[in-house]
Amino acid sequence: MDSTLYRLVYLSRNTIVGDDSRLQEEIDDILKASRRNNSRAQVTGALMFNSGCFAQVLEGPHDKIQETFERIQCDARHTHVSVLAFDPVHERGFSEWNMAYVGQDAHNLALFAGLNEASGVDFAALDGDEVYRLLRGHLEEAETA
């Protein structure tokens, strides 16, 4: 069995409409399903969200990532899913999280502003490593805060 670890990074556009509490409900639902399914599938990662877009990192065995991502791609809560990277990696960056969540506080809004700035109009032109480092950096900061 191939035990190589893979990391997939994608960006997508949010299609959830409504007020903050409706958004929060949907995010809670996504995180609940993610944590339940990912822990069974040995998938770890992080999800970042603002009203405009999602960025997600998934890491784990190749077939498990593929299965998980196929479900995610069919989800009507987002569109324009754009894969930035799907590569073998030596270790997990989010080993402690079946799905860490980076929400929309002021700091994250600034990070997303950086994302949009870095990529210009076509935000999908961003590099997978950049998105990975942003999410990792954010969680490291949150842990030491």
Ligand SMILES: Cc1cc2nc3c(=O)[nH]c(=O)nc-3n(C[C@H](O)[C@H](O)[C@H](O)COP(=O)(O)O)c2cc1C
């Ligand atoms: C942005 C986004 C990220 C998601 N991430 C995951 C994930 O990491 N793992 C997962 O199982 N489902 C994830 N989902 C939810 C799936 O699309 C799907 O609703 C869910 O896997 C169905 O699980 P269930 O059959 O156990 O109800 C995500 C959905 C969205 C919109």
